[in-house]
Amino acid sequence: MAEPGTAAVPQPQPQPQPAGDGHDGSWALVKMAQAGDMKAFGELFDRYFDMVFRFALVRMNGDRAQAEDIAQETFVRALRRIGSVTYQGRDIGAWFVTIARNLIFDHVKSSRYRLEHATDEIVEHSPATHGPEQQVLDGATNSELLRCIGRLNPDQQECITLRFLQGLSVAETAALMDRNEGAVKALQHRAVRRLAQLLPEGLR
DSSP states (O other), X not given: OOXXXXXXXXXXXXXXXXXXXXSTTHHHHHHHHHTTOHHHHHHHXXXXXXXXXXXXXXXXXXXXXXXXXXXXXXHHHHHHHGGGOOOOSSOTHHHHHXXXXXXXXXHHHHHTOOOOOOHHHHHHHSOOXXXXXXXXXXXXXXXXXXXHHTTSOHHHHHHHIIIIISOOOHHHHHHHHTOOHXXXXXXXXXXXXXXXXXXXXXXX
């Protein structure tokens, strides 16, 4: 007890443990992997490989072999860097996706990789919406659309691909891009406006 006339000194509060982060104990597995438990890292691999693979598959335009290579390399790099990652209040999956995104950007830059979709694939994956964004996409020919998408910056390309070519929701796109939904909506708006500027006048 504090003596009369003196203020009680507040005691430091314990920091929340990663196991209680609402992410099914994934950060507890990270801590175990950081301590050298390879079985724990293997469980992280099992939990997140499919998510990373699906992300890579979208960015690699359906090339499953390339997507699998990128997903495998993601976890090789993650294992090398596992000691450097720290809990920041979000799922460890966001870190794996960030590694995959960087690998894809390196691939695009080194090989001058270009978006390639068949016309029927775009139609098949394009969501049935009637907003101005979809009108821009619907009014463009396949070759012109892909040429113009290729001139967007990487974030805009990713947003357009996920939202319109793969038909993901704003929430799903936000999760894959590690952004909030408002940021995705703003990015989508800027990307479509830029596409409208790039498309030939007769297709706008």
